[in-house]
Amino acid sequence: MTATITSKDGTTLAVDTAGQGAPVILVGGAFNDRSTVAGLGAELASGFTVVTYDRRGRGASDDKGDDYSVANEVDDLAAVIEHVGGRASLFGHSSGAILVLEGVMRGLPVDRVAVYEPPYRTDEHQPGPPADLYDRLTAVVAAGDRDGAVELFLGEAVGVPAEAIAGMKAGEAWSFLADKAPSLPYDVLLSTPWQVMPFDRIAGIGVPVLAIYGDQTAPNLAAGTEAVAATVPGAELTVMPGEDHAVLQRPAALAPILAAFYG
Structure with a gap:
């Protein structure tokens, strides 16, 4: 079922809902829209109400913001959570992983969070682009x-x-x-790759977190995932053998891990 909802600044978001059970919202990263997480959603729909949406400025969602800001996207996520009943668990891939963590850190009503390879920069000596x-x-x-x-x-x-x-x-x-x-x-x-990840803020996350990466991924993505797992109190870490950053193309491998965590 596809619906159109309105975010805080008037931006319209396209939202798909499938399945039945506790709500889980799937959030893709750069170059992703709701179509790229649809396969994972189909794998999870037998046990959960799976919600996917086009982040603002993509697919069937517009962008009525007068500037780019992380707060805009957190407001969008809040609107999607409200649309599905006021609370949800979250999954984020890549920059979408950072977005869902931001949502938790900014107080959204979230039960559990799974993240796949958040592209945080974990060390000031790690190469990164200039701030401009x-x-x-x-x-x-x-x-x-x-x-x-x-x-x-x-x-x-x-x-x-x-x-x-x-x-x-x-x-x-x-x-x-x-x-x-x-x-x-x-x-x-979201990723501010010229800065080091906000360890102090991440350490304040108080909901269950599962951090996942593939053992064939880039070293910096593995490091970012490990840092989240080490920083969030009580977080779990899972390493998927044979997988890399393109795991959304192989949803059957990822879905059982998420289902067990959300279950």
Whole structure:
């Protein structure tokens, strides 16, 4: 079932609901919309009310905010939680993982949180982009250069080599990526890859947390996940053998882990 709901600033969000049971909201990261988490949702729908939505500025959701801010996306998540009854458990992938943790840290009514490879920078000596990345990215987006925004984000925020980006640009999936370009500043603001993760705030999380990564993923993503598990009191850590950052493409492997945690 698809519904349209309204966030605090008037932004309209497209929300899909399936299954029955306790509500679980699935949140994708950069270049994701509700279609990319739909497979995972289908795997979980037999035991839970699964909710997916297009983050603002993507898919069928618009963006009526007058600036980019993490608070906008937390307000959106609050609206989705209210839509499903006022409380929910959350799952977030990549920057979506940071978004759901932000929601908890800002007091949203959340029962349990699972995160997959939150892209936090865990050490000041770890390589990261310059702090002007956000300003340069928003300028490219404002100029309407979607290809340029994707290239900048992939190259500097993610660290994809230029030759790999050129190969991606020639592929069929590039148009899907470019379609999400206007929302990329939100992903950068969530991860702030030029700063170290907010250990003190994360240590204040008081709900059960499961942190997951694949043993074939990038070292910095593994480090970010391990840091969340080590910092949140009582958090659990799971390492998935043979998996990497693209786990959403193999939802049958991830779903049993989440079902056991939310169960």
